[in-house]
Structure formats: C-alpha cells, structure tokens
Amino acid sequence: MIKSRRQILTGLGALSLASCATAPKTLQFGQSKFILGDLFTLGVASGDPVSDGFVIWTRLAPDPLAPNGGMTEATQVTWQVAEDESFSRILKAGQTMATPEWAHSVHVEVQGLEPLRPYYYRFIANGLTSPVGRAKTAPVLGAAVDSLRFGIASCQHFEQGFFNAYNDMVANDPDLILHMGDYIYEASWGPQVRRQAATDAMTLTDYRRLHAQYKTDKALQAAHAHAPWLMIWDDHEVVNDYAGLNDENYMPIEQVRARRRAAYKAYYEHMPVRLRSQPQGDHMRLYDYFYYGNLMTMALTDGRQYRDDQACQTATDGGGRPVSNASCPEFLDKTRSMFGKEQERWLMPSFARSRAKWEVLAQPTLFSRLFQTDRDGNAASWNDGWDGYPATRDMILDAVAQRKPENFISLGGDMHSWWQADLKADYNNPNSQTLGTEFVTTSVTAHSYSYSRFQSMLADNPHIHFVDDRKRGYSLVNVTPERWTIQMKEMSTIYEPEAPAVTAKKYIVESGRAQAIEA
Known part of the structure; x- marks a missing residue:
C-alpha cells in the first residue's frame, strides 16, 4: 500500500x-436506477460553462466494474438540450458515437445557447434514455x-x-x-x-x-x-x-509514463472536459x-x-x-x-x-x-x-x-x-x-x-x-461585487x-x- x-x-x-x-x-x-443492463449506470455530467454553452458527458456502462464496462461495439448516442426538464422544447440535438477506444464515453461541446440561464440535457442510446442533467451557461x-x-x-x-x-x-x-x-x-x-x-x-x-x-x-x-x-x-x-x-x-520512468498515460486516459473518459483535453500519450x-x-x-x-x-x-x-x-x-x-x-x-x-x-x-x-x-x-x-x-x-x-x-x-x-x-x-x-x-x-x-x-x-x-x-x-x-462569503460545511x-x-x-x-x- x-x-x-x-x-x-x-x-x-x-x-x-x-x-x-x-x-x-x-x-x-441525474441518478441512475442501477439496473444491470442499463446503459447509464454512471449518470450524466456537465462542465466548463461559457456564455453560449458547456460540455455534456456520459459513459455507456451497463456493467460498470467490468473491464470494458459491459460494452464491446461502437454505439450511436443521441444528445438533446432543452429549456425545460420535460423536454417539451428541445433547442439543440445531435448524434455522436461512443467507441471502445474511449470506453464508450461521450463528450459533447454544446454551443449557441443564451448566456446566464439554465438548460436541461439527456442522452439516448439503444432505446434507453439517460437521467436528466441540468447545466447553466456563464455570463x-x-x-x-x-x-x-x-x-x-x-x-x-x-x-x-x-x-x-x-x-x-x-x-x-x-x-x-x-x-x-x-x-x-x-x-x-x-x-x-x-x-x-x-x-x-x-x-x-x-x-x-x-x-x-x-x-x-x-x-x-x-x-x-x-x-x-x-x-x-x-x-x-x-x-x-x-x-x-x-x-x-x-x-522506472517508462513505467511511470505508462501509468500516467493510463490514468490520464481514464480521467478524460470519466470527466466533463473539452475535446482539447483529450490526452496525447502521457x-x-x-x-x-x-x-x-x-x-x-x-x-x-x-x-x-x-x-x-x-x-x-x-x-x-x-x-x-x-x-x-x-x-x-x-x-x-x-x-x-x-x-x-x-x-x-x-x-x-x-x-x-x-x-x-x-x-x-x-x-x-x-x-x-x-x-x-x-x-x-x-x-x-x-x-x-x-x-x-x-x-x-x-x-x-x-x-x-x-x-x-x-x-x-x-x-x-x-x-x-x-x-x-x-x-x-x-x-x-x-x-x-x-x-x-x-x-x-x-x-x-x-x-x-x-x-x-x-x-x-x-x-x-x-x-x-x-x-x-x-x-x-x-x-x-x-x-x-461587494463581498466574498465562504461557509465551511462540516458533515456530522x-x-x-x-x-x-x-x-x-x-x-x-x-x-x-x-x-x-x-x-
């Protein structure tokens, strides 16, 4: 240890x-029901908000602790962004591929939204729908x-x-x-x-x-x-x-390099970060x-x-x-x-x-x-x-x-x-x-x-x-503009x-x- x-x-x-x-x-x-075979056991996430968008993420993993997450083939994933949680007005949508190379993770950089307001997003694959996530654009x-x-x-x-x-x-x-x-x-x-x-x-x-x-x-x-x-x-x-x-x-440095390469790749695959953060080797x-x-x-x-x-x-x-x-x-x-x-x-x-x-x-x-x-x-x-x-x-x-x-x-x-x-x-x-x-x-x-x-x-x-x-x-x-207030929140x-x-x-x-x- x-x-x-x-x-x-x-x-x-x-x-x-x-x-x-x-x-x-x-x-x-955003919580998965954890039914074995559900593609979205790891939930959804968003990150890096800017004034017209943000990154949305998920990973298809019906068996999340299996070496490949329970997935083998590349899978088409539909993504949707709406102005309401019920998705009665979908503003942005598209399709992308979740591939074995990146552990069937999905990173979508959403653009063209209004600043400083909340949006809702979800993913659909193989007839299954993810939990709903909420993200907010920056000013x-x-x-x-x-x-x-x-x-x-x-x-x-x-x-x-x-x-x-x-x-x-x-x-x-x-x-x-x-x-x-x-x-x-x-x-x-x-x-x-x-x-x-x-x-x-x-x-x-x-x-x-x-x-x-x-x-x-x-x-x-x-x-x-x-x-x-x-x-x-x-x-x-x-x-x-x-x-x-x-x-x-x-x-030895080559072992450190290989370990870092593995760790960085897994980190990228599981985080709501932009495509420019996709690892290049180590x-x-x-x-x-x-x-x-x-x-x-x-x-x-x-x-x-x-x-x-x-x-x-x-x-x-x-x-x-x-x-x-x-x-x-x-x-x-x-x-x-x-x-x-x-x-x-x-x-x-x-x-x-x-x-x-x-x-x-x-x-x-x-x-x-x-x-x-x-x-x-x-x-x-x-x-x-x-x-x-x-x-x-x-x-x-x-x-x-x-x-x-x-x-x-x-x-x-x-x-x-x-x-x-x-x-x-x-x-x-x-x-x-x-x-x-x-x-x-x-x-x-x-x-x-x-x-x-x-x-x-x-x-x-x-x-x-x-x-x-x-x-x-x-x-x-x-x-x-007037003050910075921080609360240190302690768990019982x-x-x-x-x-x-x-x-x-x-x-x-x-x-x-x-x-x-x-x-």
Whole structure:
C-alpha cells in the first residue's frame, strides 16, 4: 500500500472503522436506477460553462466494474438540450458515437445557447434514455453580474466514507461546482466502509474501474447532474506524490509514463472536459482560465504534470516529507517550478489583469508559507507543497503586488483540512503587506490525523488564522461585487450516506480589503 503524505507527516497509522448503511434517498436530478443492463449506470455530467454553452458527458456502462464496462461495439448516442426538464422544447440535438477506444464515453461541446440561464440535457442510446442533467451557461465576458454561488470539493476516497457532502451541496443549489483534485485514490488505505475496485491502480483497466466505481456513488452522481463542474487535479488521480514523470518509489520512468498515460486516459473518459483535453500519450492539458462576467476570473492550474521533482530526496524516499532548510540548497533554486515553464508562460501574461472584481487562483494545496520543523527540531519545509517550490509562489505574489487586482483569493485542497490564511508579500515579515486571502477546503472523505501537530504550528505562523482537520465536508461560496462569503460545511459523519451538514465556520472578505473576517 502506498503511504499517504499525511501519514508521513504525523507518523500515525490509519484507524480501523467499519459501518453499514442504507442507500441515500433519490435527489431531483441525474441518478441512475442501477439496473444491470442499463446503459447509464454512471449518470450524466456537465462542465466548463461559457456564455453560449458547456460540455455534456456520459459513459455507456451497463456493467460498470467490468473491464470494458459491459460494452464491446461502437454505439450511436443521441444528445438533446432543452429549456425545460420535460423536454417539451428541445433547442439543440445531435448524434455522436461512443467507441471502445474511449470506453464508450461521450463528450459533447454544446454551443449557441443564451448566456446566464439554465438548460436541461439527456442522452439516448439503444432505446434507453439517460437521467436528466441540468447545466447553466456563464455570463458574457465582462458583463455585469450580481452574484455567483459555487461549491468546492476535494479528496474523496471511496473506501473511507460516503460522499454525502454532495447531498448538502446540491440542496444549496450552486451555479457550479469546483473540484480541487484527488477525485479518486489510486491506493487503498485508512478506514473502510466500502471496498475499492483496485487497491493499487497501475493499468488502464484499474483506473477505469476506479473511476466507474466512484461514479456509482449516488450523491456524487446527483452533484454532477445538478450543475456544471470545473476540474483541477492533484496526485492521487495517478499516484501519491508524483512529480512530472517522477515516482516517490523510484519506479522506472517508462513505467511511470505508462501509468500516467493510463490514468490520464481514464480521467478524460470519466470527466466533463473539452475535446482539447483529450490526452496525447502521457500528456493531458487541464489548466485553463474560467471567466464569470466582470465578477470573477479563476485560473485553474495543474500542480502535478509539469512540476520539477521534489527537492532533496533520500535514497529510499522520493516523495513528500519535511526537509531541513539548512540541508537543502535546492529550495533556493529559482529555476525550480511547481507549474513548469510552459504553464507559467500561459498563466503569467494574463494573471491578475482581468479587471474582474475577484481574481482567483485555483491550485491543489496550501499556498501560504507553513513554518514548521522536522523530527529533529530543525526549521524545515514540506518539499511536496508550495514551500518546496518557493520561486513559483514568489512569482505569483510578486505579480499580485505589481498588478494590484481589486481582490485576490487563493483556493486549495489536498490537506484534508480547512485553512484560512493571509497571503503575505514577505512571509518572513509578519508586518508585510497582505496581498490577498487563502481558503483551503477539507476532504469529502479522506482522513487526516494531524490536528495537534497543525495546532502547534500556529504560533510560528501568525498569517494563518484557522486550521482544523477533524471533520470532513465541503465549502460553499457566495460571491457578489461587494463581498466574498465562504461557509465551511462540516458533515456530522461520513459513515452514513444521509448524514446532515452544519456550518463550522463562515468568513467574509469585503471587496477592497485583503483580510477575511469571521462572521
């Protein structure tokens, strides 16, 4: 079993838990009935909304955990987009082929719709009709917009709990959903309330079966069908702590390349992303900008595929760990990059220049500096996070300082915990300018055992105002021209599919003020 970075950090093993529960109740949109032989067992999804359309997705899989999903032949699929759920007025329709090469997945880029309004979509194949999905177009670029509501999710391990956070998210009716990465976990670890289809994914079949199994979660299906999604990824879509073509266990590069090729292909086959993201071998472009009128611009970034290898590894550990600053001159190497030079060249010309009210960086993990020590008490940096790639972080914060966007927010996941922090011009000087605000969302199910250690770090990190890894959940964001409001929604338990959520914390960032206020 591949170890998690949280286990490395704390040295604690996973707890053993078990639970049995009934299936969740039916939600309004998008749930398959799970009749063996039904083509649409994985539901439907939409993504990447623009002002005149969006992507709609499904995968034909009558036997979803079979290596080929129960399909062998290419199949014609009809798609329809309507202005109402009953499809009394169909506005757009067409046909496409679901082929074995792409696991009978379907990606349709719908165009020619009106901005900022909801639409309904469905698929028809072999006389069977899919569940109905709902998607919403974005406003025209630069148009005045009064509000936006979106949910944020990350780190959902199938074995470690039910994805019940999505039930509450859907009940709050978001305009879109942002996933911060670790949509699947390639390895089995931690408490288990249900079993994964693969315990250490290596092959295309392994990754396909995992993605299909995750998509059978009823709450996840309902969330995909309720609103369009924006996607970034972290490491577990491939393997723990991978960096470019480097593996934490020093797997030969050709094996890493083959594993990444399989993982990226399966990811594309199961996500509502555009055809331009179709993998080319072991490369898949996922980074992009998302624009929501004049209200928000979001940079969706890739922190894994292009990065340099982690600094100062040992002969036996090529993954993430706290490394003594004094022993690691690589931390000071300004050529080392979290994003890679190609992605930097895409990001930086437009970053913080959109003139939107809210400029947002969506990246996988904690962006702020985290002062900590290693096991020997030496000042250290976590070499797999942003502290291991300070030159890239400095480049981004320097751009914010120089270009002065009206408001700057960083969003992250990965940490299996909530964080709220100030983004500082100089983390070595607590009195330096605060350039923006950071929020990190906890995991949907993946566990963490670092509460005491995180709390002990706060005294050395005055820019960090809150951290808590004891509960699972999601974040709900409401954005207006005047303020950014985020609710940290905590699940009472993840061992029951119908468990309720409560708001654990609520923060407000007033436009023009860089610091968050607890509400």
